[in-house]
Amino acid sequence: MAVLNIAQKKPQHFISTADFTAEQLLDFVHEAIKHKVQAKYQYPEPRTERPLAGKTLAVMFSKRSTRTRVATESATAYLGGHAMFLGSQDIQLGVNESLLDTSRVVSSMVDGIMARVGGHDEIELLAKESTVPVINALSDKYHPTQILADLMTIHEHFHHRHNNVPAGQYTAHTQHPRETLPGLKVAWVGDANNIIQEILVAFPKVGIHVSVAAPSGYSCDQDVVDIALADAKQTGVNVTFTTDPQVAIKDADIVITDTWVSMGQENEKAKRLQEFAGYQVTMDMVQKGGAKADWVFMHCLPRKPEEVDDEVFYSDRSLVFPEAENRKWTIMAVIDRLLVKGGF
Structure with missing residues (x-):
């Protein structure tokens, strides 16, 4: 009988810059710049690997967005993944289904969650109950x-x-x-x-x-x-x-x-x-x-x-x-760090 070890370590999230050291934040920025010069200016050479191939990022937005949505979807596509947009009319984000239930259900089917919420307690609950990395795309307290x-x-x-x-x-x-x-x-x-x-x-x-x-x-x-x-x-x-x-x-x-x-x-x-x-x-x-x-x-x-x-x-x-424009490159750096490299 083949026994599979399915135990998962707790994922690292990106809820606020307050959770990271100065050096980690500056490294995020430096990595974002390296993504920018490779994707936009083909330096040092065009990227051929697609590390998120076959993976899905749930983009759960309870509020409207232009820059964050475009940045997230284009960054995920560049890394080879699929950004699944789930707006307030698409899923029951805290309506008829608790955030706790939503987090557990959605995180069981995707590889990461990018969430734009109302109260900051909502993003904290999503992160607490999620089995995959959660990125704060905006809450009423922070916008990392x-x-x-x-x-x-x-x-x-x-x-x-x-x-x-x-x-x-x-x-x-x-x-x-x-x-x-x-x-x-x-x-x-x-x-x-x-x-x-x-x-x-x-x-x-x-x-x-x-x-x-x-x-x-x-x-x-x-x-x-x-x-x-x-x-x-x-x-x-x-x-x-x-x-x-x-x-x-x-x-x-x-x-x-x-x-x-x-x-x-x-x-x-x-x-x-x-x-x-x-x-x-x-x-x-x-x-x-x-x-x-x-x-x-x-x-x-x-x-x-x-x-x-x-x-x-x-x-x-x-x-x-x-x-x-730099929203794209910094979001790409966060996605790459959490979903590709597994965090710090």
């Missing part, structure tokens, strides 16, 4: 794949600037991000949402100063703030909070904002627009705030004009479109 893309975009920009790389050439793969990111300052102007919370648990850890400006009454979760301050103490950077955008912007290398009205908050739009008056990122605001002369702008998209005006958004200072 976005922040990996931001780190990659910042590295590319400052590497090319500091090395005077001419337009039309790419060399960011020749330098590790541990050499480019420490010492930079990010100014956040906007809502205390999942993007800034993910920034706070990632950027100070890798040596980036963070200054947050949000209106009175809008504050980050205390556990997130505690993590940021502890990381900042370890790396010697500053993490500050204010209600004045110009105070936050002082000496910033990068100015970042995001939507003021997230999905599910539409009924608060009028109230929020009133409370965020004066928070629109403009050239005048940044100049008066005293950002570095060569400051750049980022936004995870989709963007609305009240958050940042056209002059900034479409200027040479704006990195928003490379930032969006």
Whole structure:
């Protein structure tokens, strides 16, 4: 009688950058850049292996998505796998069937799960009950794949600037991000949402100063703030909070904002627009705030004009479109690390 050993080790998940060391996060970014130069520029040679051939990634989204969905499906296809999209109308994600049951059932049939959920407790439960790696594609608390893309975009920009790389050439793969990111300052102007919370648990850890400006009454979760301050103490950077955008912007290398009205908050739009008056990122605001002369702008998209005006958004200072593209390469790096290499 042939006896099969079917015992499985607990899978590694990607729920938040808070769960990883600085070196692991920077390695994710470096691996993403290597994927980019091989897939997009065929360096050092075109990829021929398809390590996910015959494997399926369940893409379970309870909320709409453009960049995350396109990035995930195209990255999975490049690695040879199949991305099975399961929207809120396709499966009973927490409706008529518990998340616990859904996680156990779906994970028994696929090789990984990429989930965009509502409450952060939902992604934590999916991960707890899943027998395969779970990747957080967005929760109300964190958005880890976005922040990996931001780190990659910042590295590319400052590497090319500091090395005077001419337009039309790419060399960011020749330098590790541990050499480019420490010492930079990010100014956040906007809502205390999942993007800034993910920034706070990632950027100070890798040596980036963070200054947050949000209106009175809008504050980050205390556990997130505690993590940021502890990381900042370890790396010697500053993490500050204010209600004045110009105070936050002082000496910033990068100015970042995001939507003021997230999905599910539409009924608060009028109230929020009133409370965020004066928070629109403009050239005048940044100049008066005293950002570095060569400051750049980022936004995870989709963007609305009240958050940042056209002059900034479409200027040479704006990195928003490379930032969006880099969602693909960082998601590919996470999928490759968890589903192909088996984690760290």
